[in-house]
Amino acid sequence: LDYLQSLGVDALWLSPIYDSPNDDNGYDIRDYRAIMDEMGTMEDFDLLLEEVHEHGMRLIMDLVVNHSSDEHAWFQEALNNPESPYRSYYFFRPGADGLPNNWRSYFSGPAWRYYPEQDVYTLHLFSEKQPDLNWDHEPMRQDIEEMVRWWLDKGVDGFRLDVINYISKREGLPDGNDTIRDLITFGGIENYFYGPNLNKYLRELRREAFDPYDAFSVGETPGIGLELGRLLSGADRKELDLVFNFDQLEAPGKARFDDYSYDLNYLKKYYIKYHSRLSANDWMSIFWENHDHPRMISKVNPDPRQRRLLAKLLLVWLLTMKGTPFVYQGQELGAVNQKFSSIADMRDVETVNLYAELSAEQGEESAWATVLTGSRDHARVPMNWDETPGNGFSTVEAWLPRPERDDGWSVAAQEADPDSVLADFRRLMALRKQYTALRRGSISFIKEKKHNYFAYLREWQGEKILVELNLSDLSHLRSQASAGDKLLYTNVKPAEQEEAGRRRLLPYQAAIYLCK
Structure with a gap:
């Protein structure tokens, strides 16, 4: 926390730390009111929250409520008891007629998991261990709202809402259009990426949980674009405070697993266009890195001779653009992609599943080249605190160890260098605080x-x-x-x-x- 305070950070956003079997890095929550064993105890969390506030910062948690873990008590009771009231908390369909629709999972394969003992299918847009919650069911929404209030009562300052624009599905879960599926892979997306009751449910969640605490909300909203994003985050709409729009992260016609050089002129055009449409009622988030995307420096120019200059240029852009900047850990150090050597180095469920699917279709060499380009694990290795074994993160091997040393780019190394990326990050944050403009x-x-x-x-x-x-x-x-x-x-x-x-x-x- 002292380090974050020295950076000039105002708020800390935690990825999920709830109790989880960790099929998807904690985004599969088993108990919304407990802390993951690997992360400590609730007493540890309470101390963290107290210390964050004493350091003059706010704490933002990750709210994952499009889906839960299949080990959540709600799902286990629903699966094993057809008469349970929790059946309506999820999307169950009889197994006799085969797959209920042609929707595809973001983590490869159909978006339906079959349970032979119960002869039922359940919907999962992501991992098969992440069944989607049914937001059309009012008691489920009320339980979510109660859970949010429970954390806000503790003093949490707000939430980042994971894939929150997916919570409303079109009635009947109809088949996806084949042409749309062929264009963007994700069959069925038009039936849920901006569902019929999305605005209604977000207004309800804000009214019943967020507003009484004046709590902050930022929604992860893939695929919505500029104008729909404004509908979700306009100040007068009373839905979300901000959204994460992802249109800037890849060039037109490209996807995360495509191997290409990202042109910063596209990022420029994106922000010019976005700001041309904003009114006094709108505000935007500024970001291009997070836990789900490779490092921007590596996408733009992986030449190590350009790393320091490019890292500083991107930080100037991030911290002087109009909007609220979100800095992902390592950006202040000029972090780049990792040199993983094989699929055995990877832990991300999306990467592992995609590699298996592509290997069967096109061979292991081609599959490896694809997943290495876009794997989320590039941004998920431990923080590079120093150049000792474990990089100062741990004295034992981490769950996702860094595959090689990155000498000269750790926090400790850069603290001693007045011309480092870290030093310039602090200078830029000081300028941001000094000049209201x-x-x-x-x-x-x-x-x-x-x-x-x-x-x-x-x-x-x-x-x-x-x-x-x-x-x-x-x-x-x-x-x-x-x-x-x-x-x-x-x-x-x-x-x-x-x-x-x-x-x-x-x-x-x-x-x-x-x-x-």
Whole structure:
């Protein structure tokens, strides 16, 4: 917590720490009111919450309520007792007629698990050990709301809501369209990605659980796009405070498991377009890394010679764009993808299942190349605290050990380097706190069509901050900064800038100016 406080962090978001069999990294919850044994006890959590608040930060938990674990007491009773009231908490269908529909799981195969002893199918959009909850059943919703209030009574400050736009399914669970399935793989998605009662259920959850505590909510909402995202997070809608929209994470026509170089010009166009549609009623989250996606540096340019500059450029962008920035652990260090050597190194259920499916279709070599590109495990290795065995995370082998050393990029190594990514992260956070324009100011974009160049002006009550970014590994002429502007930050050394001349932006250079 001292480390997070030294970074200038305002809130800590925890991935799931509830009791779980860990089929999907804790996103399969067995008991919503207990702590996973591997994470400690409820007393440990209470102490953590107290210490977070004493450090002047807030604690955000991960709320996974599209599905539970198949080991949850609700599901076990529902499975083994057809007359149980908990049967209606899930989607059970008789087994006699075969698969109930053609929906596909995100973790490979049909979205239905068959239980031969009971002769029933249950719906699971994700792992077969993650049966979907039936939000159309009011008693289930009430139990969820009661559970949320229980945590908020403890003092938790809010929740990130996992795949929350999937909670409302179209009545009857009809077959998915074949063309849509062929285009995006996930058959049936049009029947639940923005279901008929989604807005109703989110308003109810906010009214009954969040609003009485003035609690924060951010929804993971894959596939909804800009306008539907505004419907979910508009201030007057009373549904979510923010959403995570994922359209910026992959280039058009590409998916996470495609091997390609990500063009930062697309990220630029995405934010320009998004901000052009926002009103005073809207606010957006700013992010491009989390526990479900490979590291952005590796996607843009894996050349180790560019790592430091590129890491700093991305941090300038993240911390000066209009919106609420979400920093995933390791971004402040310039973390990159891991050099896994075989599927035996992997733990992610999505990766393991996809590898098995692709190996049968196209062979192990091709399957390995695909899963290595997009595996979630790249972002799930332990934090790189130091360069001792275990990297300061543990004295025993971790559940997902780092496959190799990354000397010079640990917290300990960077603490001793005044030019490190970590040092610059702290500088940028200090600027963000010092200048209100960087937190609350308007944003206007400059020379929007200029390729590999991104510049914008943040303004607040006469305070003007200019940000210029070179999105490539080549030098470019500046377009905006004037001689009277005060340089607040740049990620290149003064001698390098002097040699290139003031009118040039060096490769992956980022610069922040206080305008006269």
